[in-house]
Amino acid sequence: MEVILPIANATAAAIARVSAAFNAPHARAVVFGIHIDGHLVVEGLLIAAILFQLSRKSYKPPKKPLTEKEIDELCDEWKPEPLCPPIKEGARIDTPTLECAAGPHTTIDGKEVVNFASANYLGLIGNEKIIDSCVGSVEKYGVGSCGPRGFYGTIDVHLDCEAKIAKFLGTQDSILYSYGISTIFSVIPAFCKKGDIIVADEGVHWAVQNGLQLSRSTVVYFKHNDMASLASTLEKLTHGNKRTEKIRRYIVVEAIYQNSGQVAPLDEIIRLKEKYRFRVILEESHSFGVLGKSGRGLAEHYGVPIEKIDIVTAGMGNALATDGGFCTGSVRVVDHQRLSSSGYVFSASLPPYLATAAISAVNHLEENPAVLSNLRSNIALLHKG
Numbered sequence: 001m002e003v004i005l006p007i008a009n010a011t012a013a014a015i016a017r018v019s020a021a022f023n024a025p026h027a028r029a030v031v032f033g034i035h036i037d038g039h040l041v042v043e044g045l046l047i048a049a050i051l052f053q054l055s056r057k058s059y060k061p062p063k064k065p066l067t068e069k070e071i072d073e074l075c076d077e078w079k080p081e082p083l084c085p086p087i088k089e090g091a092r093i094d095t096p097t098l099e100c101a102a103g104p105h106t107t108i109d110g111k112e113v114v115n116f117a118s119a120n121y122l123g124l125i126g127n128e129k130i131i132d133s134c135v136g137s138v139e140k141y142g143v144g145s146c147g148p149r150g151f152y153g154t155i156d157v158h159l160d161c162e163a164k165i166a167k168f169l170g171t172q173d174s175i176l177y178s179y180g181i182s183t184i185f186s187v188i189p190a191f192c193k194k195g196d197i198i199v200a201d202e203g204v205h206w207a208v209q210n211g212l213q214l215s216r217s218t219v220v221y222f223k224h225n226d227m228a229s230l231a232s233t234l235e236k237l238t239h240g241n242k243r244t245e246k247i248r249r250y251i252v253v254e255a256i257y258q259n260s261g262q263v264a265p266l267d268e269i270i271r272l273k274e275k276y277r278f279r280v281i282l283e284e285s286h287s288f289g290v291l292g293k294s295g296r297g298l299a300e301h302y303g304v305p306i307e308k309i310d311i312v313t314a315g316m317g318n319a320l321a322t323d324g325g326f327c328t329g330s331v332r333v334v335d336h337q338r339l340s341s342s343g344y345v346f347s348a349s350l351p352p353y354l355a356t357a358a359i360s361a362v363n364h365l366e367e368n369p370a371v372l373s374n375l376r377s378n379i380a381l382l383h384k385g
Contacts, residue, residue, distance in 0.1 A: 102118045103120065121289065123371070124361050125321045129360055130321065134360075137357075138352075143351055144352075145348060147349065150339075157356055158176055161326075162174045164358075164359050165358075168296065171329055174326050174329075175337050176349075176350050177350070178348060180285065180324060181325075183326065185211030186343030187311060187313050190337050195217070197217065197248070199251050204252065204283070224257070225265070249277070251280050252281045255291065255297060257286075258285070270304055280311070286318060289361075320362065
C-alpha cells in the first residue's frame with residue numbers, strides 16, 4: 001500500500017501537468033519548424049489511436065461444432081410457426097352446398113331457395129334442349145379432350161362453336177378458351193407487349209387488371225366511365241409526341257363493368273379511338289346475350305358496326321349457362337392467338353359437351369327472343385323494388 005500510493009500520486013500529477021499544458025491558451029508544439037496549437041496535437045493523437053484500432057484484426061473465438069446430442073436437443077425444442085393463424089370458432093363459415101342445378105330456384109342443404117347468387121342471366125341452366133345436347137356430346141366424345149387445342153385437343157364441335165359465335169356476332173372468326181376468366185388475361189398479353197401503351201378504365205375487374213400486368217405494357221388509367229377523362233388522357237399521350245405514333249396503342253374497357261354494373265358508352269369510345277388512332281379491346285362477359293335487341297352485346301346496343309371494335313372477348317358462364325370463353329374479331333386477330341395466347345396454347349381444350357351447350361344456348365337465343373324480354377322485365381321489376 002505504501003508503494004502504490006506514491007505511484008498513484010505521481011501519475012495524477014503528471015496527467016494534471018499535461019492537461020494544463022494543453023489547455024493553456026498559448027500552448028504550442030513545434031513540428032518541423034511549424035507551430036501547432038496544443039489541441040491539434042491531442043486531436044492528431046486521437047485520430048492515430050482510432051486508425052490503429054480499426055486496423056487491428058477482430059478477435060474471433062474458435063468455432064466448436066455442435067455434437068449430435070446438441071443438434072437433436074435443438075431440433076426437439078424448435079417449434080415452427082403455423083403458415084396461417086388458427087381460425088377461431090366464431091370465424092368459421094359453413095359453405096352452403098347445392099344439391100341440384102343452380103337455376104332460378106335451387107336446393108341448399110335440403111331447403112328450396114330463390115337463387116340470387118348465380119349469373120344465369122337468361123335462365124338457361126336446366127334447359128332440356130341444352131341438357132339433351134350435352135348428353136349426346138358426352139356419349140360421342142366423352143367428358144374431355146385431354147390435350148391442348150394444338151396437340152390432339154381440337155374436336156369438330158370446337159370448330160362448330162367458333163363458327164356459330166362468329167356468325168351470331170357478325171365477325172370473321174372466333175376462338176374458344178377453356179376457362180372464361182382466363183380469356184381476357186390471355187388475350188391482352190398476346191397483343192400488348194413491353195413498350196406498348198394501354199389506356200384502361202380504372203374500374204376494370206380483376207381478370208382485366210391481371211392481363212394488363214402480364215402484358216408489361218405502359219398502362220395509363222382514366223377515370224371510371226368518364227369520357228372527358230379518356231379524351232384528356234388520349235390527348236396528353238399523343239399531342240406532339242412523335243414516338244407515340246410509332247408504337248401500338250390500345251383502349252381497354254368492359255361493356256358492363258363487373259365492379260359497378262355501369263354500361264360503357266361505346267359510341268363515344270369508338271369516336272375517340274378513331275380520332276386518336278387507337279385499337280379497342282372490349283370485354284363483354286356480362287353483356288353478351290344480354291344487351292342489344294337480339295343479345296349480340298354492346299355494339300348492337302349502341303348501333304355500332306362490330307368491325308369497328310378490334311378485339312371482343314367474353315366468358316360463356318353467364319348468359320349461355322356453360323363454361324369457357326371466346327375471343328372474336330378478324331381472321332388475323334384470331335390466328336395470332338392460336339400461336340401466341342397462353343390460355344389457348346397451354347390449356348387443355350374446352351370439354352366438348354360445354355362447346356355443344358354453347359351452340360345450343362346461342363340457337364335457343366336466336367329462336368326465342370322472348371327470353372330477352374323476360375330478362376328486361378325482371379330487371380325493371382328489381383329496379384322498381
